[in-house]
Amino acid sequence: MFGRRFLLWRLASHPSGLVGLTLIVLAVAMAVFADWFYSSGPWTLAGPPRLWPGQDPAFPLGTDSLGRDLAAGLFHGARVSLAVGIAAAAVSVVIGTVVGGLSGYYGGWLDDVLMRLTDAMQTIPSFLSAIAIVGILGPSLSTIIFAIAIVSWPMIARLVRAEFLRLRTYDFVQSCKIIGMSDMRIIFGQILPNCMAPIIVASSVLVATAIIVEASLSFLGLGDPNVMSWGTILGNGRAALRTAWYMTAIPAVALVSTVLALNLVGDALNDVLNPRLKER
Amino acid sequence: MSDLKTAAATPDRNAAPGLRFLLGPLPRYVLRRLSQAFLVMLLVVVGSFVLVKMAPGDMVDVLAGNADMTAEQMAALRARYGLDQPTWVQLLRYMYSLATLDFGYSPLNAAPVLDIILARWPVTALLVVSSVLISMTVGTIMGVVAARNAGNPVDLSISLLMLFFYATPTFIVAIGFILIFSVFLGMMPIAGFSTVGADYTGLRYVWDVITHLTMPVLALCTFFTAIYGRIGRAAMLEVLTLDYVRTARAKGLSERRVIYVHALRNAMLPLVTMAGLQVSSLVGGAVLIETIFGLPGMGRTAFDAVFERDTNLLLGVVFVSSLSVVVVNFVIDMLYMALDPRVELA
Numbered sequence: 001m002f003g004r005r006f007l008l009w010r011l012a013s014h015p016s017g018l019v020g021l022t023l024i025v026l027a028v029a030m031a032v033f034a035d036w037f038y039s040s041g042p043w044t045l046a047g048p049p050r051l052w053p054g055q056d057p058a059f060p061l062g063t064d065s066l067g068r069d070l071a072a073g074l075f076h077g078a079r080v081s082l083a084v085g086i087a088a089a090a091v092s093v094v095i096g097t098v099v100g101g102l103s104g105y106y107g108g109w110l111d112d113v114l115m116r117l118t119d120a121m122q123t124i125p126s127f128l129s130a131i132a133i134v135g136i137l138g139p140s141l142s143t144i145i146f147a148i149a150i151v152s153w154p155m156i157a158r159l160v161r162a163e164f165l166r167l168r169t170y171d172f173v174q175s176c177k178i179i180g181m182s183d184m185r186i187i188f189g190q191i192l193p194n195c196m197a198p199i200i201v202a203s204s205v206l207v208a209t210a211i212i213v214e215a216s217l218s219f220l221g222l223g224d225p226n227v228m229s230w231g232t233i234l235g236n237g238r239a240a241l242r243t244a245w246y247m248t249a250i251p252a253v254a255l256v257s258t259v260l261a262l263n264l265v266g267d268a269l270n271d272v273l274n275p276r277l278k279e280r
Numbered sequence: 281m282s283d284l285k286t287a288a289a290t291p292d293r294n295a296a297p298g299l300r301f302l303l304g305p306l307p308r309y310v311l312r313r314l315s316q317a318f319l320v321m322l323l324v325v326v327g328s329f330v331l332v333k334m335a336p337g338d339m340v341d342v343l344a345g346n347a348d349m350t351a352e353q354m355a356a357l358r359a360r361y362g363l364d365q366p367t368w369v370q371l372l373r374y375m376y377s378l379a380t381l382d383f384g385y386s387p388l389n390a391a392p393v394l395d396i397i398l399a400r401w402p403v404t405a406l407l408v409v410s411s412v413l414i415s416m417t418v419g420t421i422m423g424v425v426a427a428r429n430a431g432n433p434v435d436l437s438i439s440l441l442m443l444f445f446y447a448t449p450t451f452i453v454a455i456g457f458i459l460i461f462s463v464f465l466g467m468m469p470i471a472g473f474s475t476v477g478a479d480y481t482g483l484r485y486v487w488d489v490i491t492h493l494t495m496p497v498l499a500l501c502t503f504f505t506a507i508y509g510r511i512g513r514a515a516m517l518e519v520l521t522l523d524y525v526r527t528a529r530a531k532g533l534s535e536r537r538v539i540y541v542h543a544l545r546n547a548m549l550p551l552v553t554m555a556g557l558q559v560s561s562l563v564g565g566a567v568l569i570e571t572i573f574g575l576p577g578m579g580r581t582a583f584d585a586v587f588e589r590d591t592n593l594l595l596g597v598v599f600v601s602s603l604s605v606v607v608v609n610f611v612i613d614m615l616y617m618a619l620d621p622r623v624e625l626a
Contacts, residue, residue: 136594
């Protein structure tokens with residue numbers, strides 16, 4: 001379809017794609033090298049509490065009200081935020097693709113049932129449902145990923161269904177039917193690869209949304225108590241907002257720039273993968 | 281289905297507009313929408329029930345955790361609450377009690393869940409309704425201005441601002457507002473619905489509430505202002521290329537009139553559809569906003585319920601919120617149909 005290198009190169013030559021990619025590479029590097037830079041983890045009481053950024057060269061971003069290094073939190077937090085975002089987006093893409101694919105390919109009563117379900121899911125306030133799911137099942141990484149995926153698949157399902165409705169009338173699908181290919185092979189082996197472009201674009205936005213939802217949950221104190229994400233740091237810093245606002249500002253900047261970067265890359269991917277749309 | 285569309289496309293001109301609801305395909309459309317609304321609520325109820333069943337332990341375990349109980353006492357309690365019945369009987373009972381708006385009792389507040397929700401509902405409704413109105417107005421205006429200046433620096437700066445609004449999570453906007461306007465500038469009250477102990481009356485009270493709600497409402501607005509701005513810009517650019525706009529210009533109408541009277545009316549249609557989705561999203565965002573600003577609304581109630589493990593109250597809030605969203609969506613659909621007879625009925 002398209003070489004991975006080729007796609008990256010085209011993305012990097014797109015202005016907003018370049019900015020987005022750079023920021024994402026930074027965030028990923030923070031996640032990957034978190035253990036290498038801050039091997040003792042984000043929870044260690046590393047120094048005196050409430051050090052402002054720049055006050056002590058050993059703690060470039062300062063320390064929180066317990067004396068934990070904010071830079072260590074930021075690096076390790078990148079790991080949690082990105083992992084939850086990507087995992088939740090992946091699960092919802094799988095659910096959404098199966099629902100949308102079956103719905104669009106078969107049509108009829110199955111389409112009716114699945115689309116009514118999708119409509120209904122989209123009407124229910126999603127963040128409130130996520131809170132209810134995490135609150136009742138107990139906060140852990142898996143319940144958070146499950147909660148985010150459950151509330152965000154309908155968008156993908158609609159998208160995939162629309163693509164399938166368009167593609168199923170094409171000649172290559174008819175040919176596959178004539179040579180007796182099974183429905184599942186046509187759906188997942190033939191039609192699906194042809195609608196990857198919009199799915200990839202939507203996924204980048206989905207990862208961004210998932211990161212926001214995870215941060216919001218952790219900010220409210222509903223994050224996994226065993227890991228520190230950017231939302232956790234934000235929630236902890238809130239109590240000291242009046243006197244030490246850097247504790248909230250630093251993770252906020254990390255969160256906003258990552259979300260912004262994912263949206264920029266989504267826009268750039270859209271331009272790169274659908275060059276025809278650009279003319280409109 | 282195609283005959284439905286043609287019937288709708290050529291409404292009976294002699295019939296009074298109100299009669300449209302009683303004629304032809306419309307009742308079927310209304311019925312379809314009603315059954316959809318019913319399905320949403322059914323999903324909420326079944327989902328809540330499954331969730332409670334998936335959670336470790338049942339209500340009696342929670343109660344027993346707070347008080348010393350023998351196995352016999354626990355069994356007696358389970359029988360009293362029907363927890364010894366088969367699962368499907370429990371589900372039917374649960375559905376019946378919710379259908380009669382009986383959400384049970386909240387041990388946290390020592391009051392029936394319905395009473396608590398009814399007391400908190402207006403605060404959230406006020407927040408959500410004002411946010412919808414403000415973000416729609418501001419977003420549309422920004423979208424129109426951007427579209428009129430397409431490609432030049434005005435458009436670029438509006439688009440950048442929109443992108444920033446779009447990428448910043450609600451709770452970070454809220455904290456940013458508190459930091460700038462309350463901590464640094466000292467202009468705005470930091471939290472609460474009104475000044476505690478001031479006992480203002482009349483207009484003074486209204487003004488007090490407005491100053492307290494300004495930051496929460498604006499924080500709730502930013503994301504959807506960006507969405508309306510983006511959709512409004514795209515819709516406006518599309519409408520401006522249509523023939524009837526050229527005709528309006530050719531007639532010698534002022535640019536202002538062409539844009540705001542002729543073009544905007546059609547560009548508004550996709551924006552109205554967005555409003556239904558926005559209400560659903562804002563109800564969720566209200567949890568964060570009400571928690572941060574200490575407002576006594578439904579969102580704050582949900583937050584407290586989670587931490588007090590008050591499942592009845594939490595699921596009651598989810599049910600009432602979803603019901604409100606469903607009703608609002610239904611009303612918007614009906615309005616949409618009444619306003620625009622071309623709307624697809626399928």
